[in-house]
Amino acid sequence: MSEAVNDVFRALADPSRRALLDALYKRNGQTLGELCDGMAMTRQAVTKHLALLEDANLVAVVWRGREKLHYLNPVPIHEISERWISKYERGRLSALSALKKALESDDDGE
Amino acid sequence: MTANDEMMVPPDVVYVTYIRATPQRVWDALTKGEDTQRYFFGFRIEGEWRTGARWALYGDEGVHDDGEVLECDPPRRLKISWNVRAFEDARGLPPAYIAYEIEPLGETVRLTMTQHQPKPIPRKYHEGGKQGWPMILSSLKSYLETGAPLVIETPAPPQ
Numbered sequence: 001m002s003e004a005v006n007d008v009f010r011a012l013a014d015p016s017r018r019a020l021l022d023a024l025y026k027r028n029g030q031t032l033g034e035l036c037d038g039m040a041m042t043r044q045a046v047t048k049h050l051a052l053l054e055d056a057n058l059v060a061v062v063w064r065g066r067e068k069l070h071y072l073n074p075v076p077i078h079e080i081s082e083r084w085i086s087k088y089e090r091g092r093l094s095a096l097s098a099l100k101k102a103l104e105s106d107d108d109g110e
Numbered sequence: 111m112t113a114n115d116e117m118m119v120p121p122d123v124v125y126v127t128y129i130r131a132t133p134q135r136v137w138d139a140l141t142k143g144e145d146t147q148r149y150f151f152g153f154r155i156e157g158e159w160r161t162g163a164r165w166a167l168y169g170d171e172g173v174h175d176d177g178e179v180l181e182c183d184p185p186r187r188l189k190i191s192w193n194v195r196a197f198e199d200a201r202g203l204p205p206a207y208i209a210y211e212i213e214p215l216g217e218t219v220r221l222t223m224t225q226h227q228p229k230p231i232p233r234k235y236h237e238g239g240k241q242g243w244p245m246i247l248s249s250l251k252s253y254l255e256t257g258a259p260l261v262i263e264t265p266a267p268p269q
Contacts, residue, residue, distance in 0.1 A: 004128070029120045060124040060222065071124035078248040079127075 004057070008076045011056035016041060017049045021058060024072035031067055121224040123240065127247045131254040133212045133219050137185035139254055140210055143168070149249040149259040165190060177205055186212050194235065204229035206239075223247065 011017055016039070023038050024030060032050070036043050050070060053059040060073040129136055139145040143154030146167070153174055157165030159182050166176035174196040181189035189209040194200040207226040212219050223243065227236070253259040 028123060057126055057128065060126040062121060062124055062224070064120055069120050071121075073124065073126050074244045075125050075127045075247050075251075078244045079251065082245075082248060082252070 004076065005080060007056035008058065008080060011053050011058055014049070016045070017053055020046070020049055020053060021072055024059065024070060028071050029062070029069045031069060035070065119226065119228065122227045122236075123223075123225045123243070125223045125243055125247055127221050127251050128215070128218050129221055129251045129254050130218050133185040133214050135254060136212050136219050136221055137188075139250060140188065141184075145253075149253040150246055159184070159188075169196065171196070180207070181209075200235060203231050203235065206231075221247070221250075 019039065020035060023035055027034075032043070032047065035050070036046050039046055041049075050059060054061060057076050058073055060071045062069045062071065131139075139149070141155060141157065141159050143156055146153055146155040150167070151169070153167045153169050155165060155167050157163060157179060159165070159179060161179055161182050163179045163182075164176065165179055167174045175192055175194055177191035177193050179188070179190055181187060187210065189207065191205040192208050193205045194203065204227075207228070209224045209226075211222040211224075213222070225239065225243075249259045
């Protein structure tokens with residue numbers, strides 16, 4: 001378990017890998033080629049970063065024929081945030097998120 | 111598009127979690143009401159769990175979601191159609207297709223959930239699922255591994 005948590009933090013520590021996750025957040029299910037197009041990195045570097053993200057279970061893959069599609073998998077991040085952040089901050093964060101919702105719904109009315 | 115055609119198009123989302131439990135235990139947790147009410151916003155699932163049967167997820171105010179069992183291969187694979195019933199304006203929406211794959215890996219299992227949404231639905235429902243499913247799956251993992259679900263609040267209906 002703690003090994004899995006280490007993998008997540010190690011994977012997230014690198015800005016290139018976070019950029020890959022952001023790209024999948026914008027459009028899920030991309031191929032290696034599609035991910036390379038948007039990045040200022042060599043194909044080799046992207047491949048290496050994706051392998052690390054897969055090992056950390058932050059990217060899930062689905063094969064379609066010979067095409068490998070990459071999906072953002074936020075489940076491990078939820079496991080970490082629920083275990084640590086929520087334990088201490090739940091009350092305050094819920095209050096903040098309720099406030100944010102209330103303020104945003106005011107905006108909608110205008 | 112039929113339930114079978116939809117496998118030809120890529121899924122919209124894929125979520126994976128590794129759980130220290132047997133495949134049968136994970137299967138039970140997905141298909142038994144006394145388990146789902148512990149980790150799935152308090153909702154109870156009911157169904158016969160054979161291909162062609164109906165299933166439903168019950169909250170305090172009745173059916174929250176329901177659908178048809180499309181594939182049932184315990185304790186390895188379950189595919190269901192999914193209609194949201196709880197919100198008035200969601201009732202006419204086309205169903206989503208949800209598949210669970212349970213693969214044993216030594217002492218753990220890899221649970222993969224894929225969602226196909228062959229016909230477009232309003233963004234707010236898509237966003238609701240994107241926030242809800244990772245919470246539900248991480249709560250399921252915690253419930254099976256520690257006996258205690260993660261404390262998660264019932265999400266507000268989409269605005």
